[in-house]
Amino acid sequence: MNVRRITKGDFDRIVEVIDHWWGGPISTFAHPIFFYELGEQALVVEQGSETIGFLLGFHVPGAAGPASPTSDSVRTGYIHLVGIHPDYRRRGVGRRLYDRFTEECGAAGCRRMKAITAPGNEGSIRFHMALGWNAQEVDDYAGPGRRRIVFTKPLV
DSSP states (O other): OEEEEOOHHHHHHHHHHHHHHHTSOOGGGSOTHHHHTTGGGOEEEEETTEEEEEEEEEEESSOOOTTSTTOSOOOEEEEEEEEEOGGGTTTTHHHHHHHHHHHHHHHTTOOEEEEEEOTTOHHHHHHHHHTTOEEEEETTTTSTTOOEEEEEEEOO
């Protein structure tokens, strides 16, 4: 497996396959900003010439608004969206992406990692917990009545 920076061809491929990989409509979350403005932080994993996973994330100078459970202005590495080809799940692809991104975030001065998921996304919850992330369910995180599980992991 080779982990590397995203290219325009990778981004185009991700947009084509993401709904299939996720098992439902999610392609709008793979916004072009993750290639054009934040591409130097996005990663892909390939096996030979086949793209088998990706991570769209970025560095946040300080945490978001006061309602955030992590609102203490700490530079944070934020993982927005991860996709793994269904044939390559449970083979270490996600862990490899997270390890590489976390390492790069630490080198960029981040002191914490953050990701979110919806309640009920048991695969995501189990994955983050297995990697040692903390989880907190936050009411109204994504708007009124829209709870989210907020994952954090200190890097210090």
